[in-house]
Amino acid sequence: MDLSTEELSQVTSALGDSLAQEFVQCIFGTVYVYHYLTTVAEEVGAIWPQRWRTGRILFTLTRYTPLLAFPVDMLIGKKVHTTLTPNACEGLWMALYYTRKVTVISSELVLLLCLHALLGARRIYLISMLLIYASLTITKVILLITSGYITDVSLAFPTSSLDQYLGYACTWGGTLSPHSMHTYNQTAYISFANGLCTAAFALAVIYVRYRALTGSLIQTIRRDSGIYILSLIAVSFPNAIIAAFHLNEGWSNIIITVLSHLQCNFVPIVACRLLLNIRMPEERALFSRVSTLLFEPGGRMSSDLRSGSGASEKPKKRAEFLGIGRRCGMKKGKKEVEKNAAGSDGDCETVEEV
Numbered sequence: 001m002d003l004s005t006e007e008l009s010q011v012t013s014a015l016g017d018s019l020a021q022e023f024v025q026c027i028f029g030t031v032y033v034y035h036y037l038t039t040v041a042e043e044v045g046a047i048w049p050q051r052w053r054t055g056r057i058l059f060t061l062t063r064y065t066p067l068l069a070f071p072v073d074m075l076i077g078k079k080v081h082t083t084l085t086p087n088a089c090e091g092l093w094m095a096l097y098y099t100r101k102v103t104v105i106s107s108e109l110v111l112l113l114c115l116h117a118l119l120g121a122r123r124i125y126l127i128s129m130l131l132i133y134a135s136l137t138i139t140k141v142i143l144l145i146t147s148g149y150i151t152d153v154s155l156a157f158p159t160s161s162l163d164q165y166l167g168y169a170c171t172w173g174g175t176l177s178p179h180s181m182h183t184y185n186q187t188a189y190i191s192f193a194n195g196l197c198t199a200a201f202a203l204a205v206i207y208v209r210y211r212a213l214t215g216s217l218i219q220t221i222r223r224d225s226g227i228y229i230l231s232l233i234a235v236s237f238p239n240a241i242i243a244a245f246h247l248n249e250g251w252s253n254i255i256i257t258v259l260s261h262l263q264c265n266f267v268p269i270v271a272c273r274l275l276l277n278i279r280m281p282e283e284r285a286l287f288s289r290v291s292t293l294l295f296e297p298g299g300r301m302s303s304d305l306r307s308g309s310g311a312s313e314k315p316k317k318r319a320e321f322l323g324i325g326r327r328c329g330m331k332k333g334k335k336e337v338e339k340n341a342a343g344s345d346g347d348c349e350t351v352e353e354v
Helices: 005-038 040-046 054-077 086-119 123-146 149-153 161-166 178-210 217-223 226-244 254-279 288-294
Strands: none
Touching: 005 040, 005 054, 005 254, 040 254, 054 086, 054 254, 086 123, 086 149, 086 178, 086 226, 086 254, 123 149, 123 178, 149 178, 178 226, 226 254
């Protein structure tokens, strides 16, 4: 194949970008598959015995959609040395886009539920948060579909000679109409506002919960799964900033690639870890309110997890957090109520002081 100097320069640049992105994807894909294989036993014991309620559905979507996305991404975006028809490329791109969208949405829902659990607020606050999140998310998707943005981005042509030479299966149009680009910018700002509010809410929850803490803050946050929540914020918010302020103009930038794969592969790992923690006996008191929303009350669990290594250790007493508008272990007349830690879900009564 004879190439001009300009074409050779394009091939060299595209090849270098492709190798860097494939290397990054290989790393994150390997880490995700390794994490999946090493936590299957925990999933079988903690999640599989559950009925198909919100918790199991969220866990399944968050955990398995990245596994579905890997082969599709490899086929249409990496060097596989085969060719596909434009219709096949467009259909696979749509499948990849919506699969990753489900991954991100389910992970963010897990984050909101766990923040609600840490705050200890009433259920009405959770319902309000979910309604706001759902309205913003649905608005973004509708705008992108109706504006033609998704159709423009997924437009494929017959595989060019250059892409065939490099080993790619598809050739993409890559041209957006002004209307599609304007709509994308609007949705990017919605994502930024959503991420900013979630990050501010997470920091406020941590401040309210731990402001009176006398021990080690780092140790307590780690114990209460706060480290996972902070990790979710630290990964999701930068991606929203990049999209809103057009920092991703150079799509081949290695930093953009790393952040993108963190969003698609690392965030689901952390979200699944949070859901698994909810099912652990030592986390039941902390996540009692949200646990009954996600899983069946009382919950079924493998006997191996009930009698795991943590059962032999002497339990450490947690600092009580009352929550918004609640009084734990108090009734009218300031009489103390004995709490049965083994059988109680840790719910608090809402009472009026006398």
